[in-house]
Amino acid sequence: MQGWLLHANAEKLNPEAKEPRGLFPKVETGARRVTFRDITIQEYENRLRVCSQPEKIFCYFATIKTENDAGKLKVFMTPVDFLRSLRPGLRQPEGLGLNQFRRMDREKIKKLKCSGLPKDSIFYKLRPDGLLTFCDFLYLVMLLTMPEKYFKMGFRLFDQQGNGNLSIRDMNTLLLGITHDERFRNISAVHFYFFGPQLNQKLSLAKFLEFRRQLQHDVLLLEFNLLKKKPMSKAEKTNTLKRINKKYQPVKRGITQDEFMSFFRFVQHLPDIETALSYHYLAGADISRGALKHISDVLVGVPLSAHVIDVIFTVFNTKNSGILGCNGFIEALRHRMLRCKHTSFNLEDLYGSILKCAKEALIV
Template sequence: MDSVNGKITKFSVDWLDTKVDQWSQKEKGNLKPTKVDCQTEYHSKKEIEDIEEETGEKPKVKNTFRTRKFIAYEDRIRAYSTPDKIFRYFATLKRVDEDGTSEVFMTPDDFLRAITPGLKQPDGLDLDAFIKFDPKKDQLNLNIPKDSIFYCFGNNALISFTDFVFLLTVISTPQRQFEIAFRMFDINGDGELEASEFDVVRGVILDTTAMGRRHRDHSTTGSTLKSVSQSALHDYFFGSDGKQKLKISKFLEFQSRLQEEITQLEFKRLQQDTRVSACTAERMITPLSTASRFERYAPKEGRITEQAFAKSLLTYAGFSENKRRLMLRRVKKKFPEDDIETSVGITFKEFLDFTCLLRCVSELDTALTFHTLAGAAIDPATFLHVSKVVAHVELTPHLVDVVFTLFDENDDGQLSYKEFVQVMKNRLFRGLDKPMDTGFIRFLNAIVYCVQHEIRRRLD
């Protein structure tokens, strides 16, 4: 029976992937291809002003039906496709070696786009379409600091498929779960793991994630999981000779740095308020002699708008478009962008502090529940106090005001905390903890279980 169950499950997954691919081809057939042109690029206000000053022309800023259609399709890929297909769709670079072999890589921006709903892939760089580069001749303009954690993946800070799946596991797994796994497989109790032991830990935790359960190796596309000894992270964790041991403290530090850098990338994207186009993708790789020509515009004053912050909180909420629009309308009404007195913006420090609070969302949920059971209202002062006690961060009253405006449905000055906590949990794990299927596979598994149960009952 177990073998039958496994075959049905595999058939269901293959059938679902086939349908998604068929839909993709149909969708692309219905949408006329457009020329890759810089004019289709989305620009921030700062970029628009600078481009107007230099060229005398205002760049096009579009959000056409075609664009919305593609974004909706790409969101379905993020939600329901296998890790292999997600990687091949959102990766933009292919390294071609002298012997003819090649390997596909993601940039840090590609990785952020792969896990963030609503971000459109550059035109012409969809499934199995890449920009070829030679690391000996070309320089990658990744717009990340020299001490970035992404350089742990190699000199070019590029992410392979194995690293991609590993990063998804790291950002979707709580620290406490890693601590328990380390202790379980630490045989001699010295708090350190060898490379082989870490491979076991990585595999066990991967199997507990929705993304890990959906993964299947694809040798034809090169999307196969490798051991840590074959990953670029091997030298970082275990030294060049592989004889060092990995401490849980070093791994948790890696996890924290990774989460912080992803937060930085996200904040920069919100600052620019732009979507990457094929023109920007072409700028990503330039000859060494001309690399400086394509420096990005620095965001003004290092802040994001209250509306941009509110949108980022709802990215993984899963609300209907009408409800989402209604919530954002409250923020827009209270903090209009053209009013410099009320719309002072959100700094990166505020954004990062709120992200730190999200990592303690379970404890925050417990604390808010206690206050509710005690009959205390969840007002801004209470929320500020709970945040300081639970996460040891001091949120600014302005940021809390934005949060309350977004989640205060009846305008009584109190937080609808149950909905808030659920949205924040989705935001913390970026939707990666949800089942990555439409429910059809679980439906078939339920049928198989019922048939097995009925057969056993009749045989008994």
């Protein structure tokens, strides 16, 4: 779904922007014939993202092996590796895969920079080199997966002092109750960021949500820059892309970075979007451009530009009737949300944790 959101000429949107270098993989210019091997590897990687355990996903998409602060060899992910582990269709570089890494010394690691990210990126706040351990990976994927409203509920539930802040013990109890995964007790760079170098500080809900929102922003920024540079082969020019090219090629109008960010913030409200569209169809009302604009502005609170809405209708309105087809649109949004399925949030587990906590509080 992400491919159609960026026009094939998106690199012309911001001519002043410099090409990302460093941690970004090199891409070939011009079209290249897609082989059976390419398709097989891509399908395997897509299945691996959804069906495999986090350890295997990390060991497949991580690309760096170097000494840690204790002098022991350890595997790390770059920010682009992290994105690649989440997004279907982004191929792992040739020669790298399961337990295959680039061996680098500490001096070279210090020179690694991801020019597609700002200096104040959340990745550099966690570590000066921007690299992620397995524990960091696990924690960040969990943060991207869970809806914000459940974190707000969890903070209210496990705030034992009633001051709106959680200790590291409170946070571990919350995550263990939700995920039933003891690995979240392992100390990561995220813990030090939240609770200080001695792990004795308190974490406010405001700081937690700001961290999560900046993480989402940085991941989308990486995705935007990679998609903008991704070449398209003849085999990938489907009927959808032909419709987009036919409509927008004359005006050279693509998707800006702000529009890209807004759209994927909109997607994160999928349950609300699906409910609103269902009510429209049950009432016999058509989903026009104005109706979708109303849903984004009023119901979801993430306004979409008129151009993005026009692109959505170009993609999903195959009969050119001016009416949005609900099934195809919702299915595409679901596909986007399932990219973190291997650590998906279980609401039933949260309710069970709430009941357990309430019982313990009554007993005390």
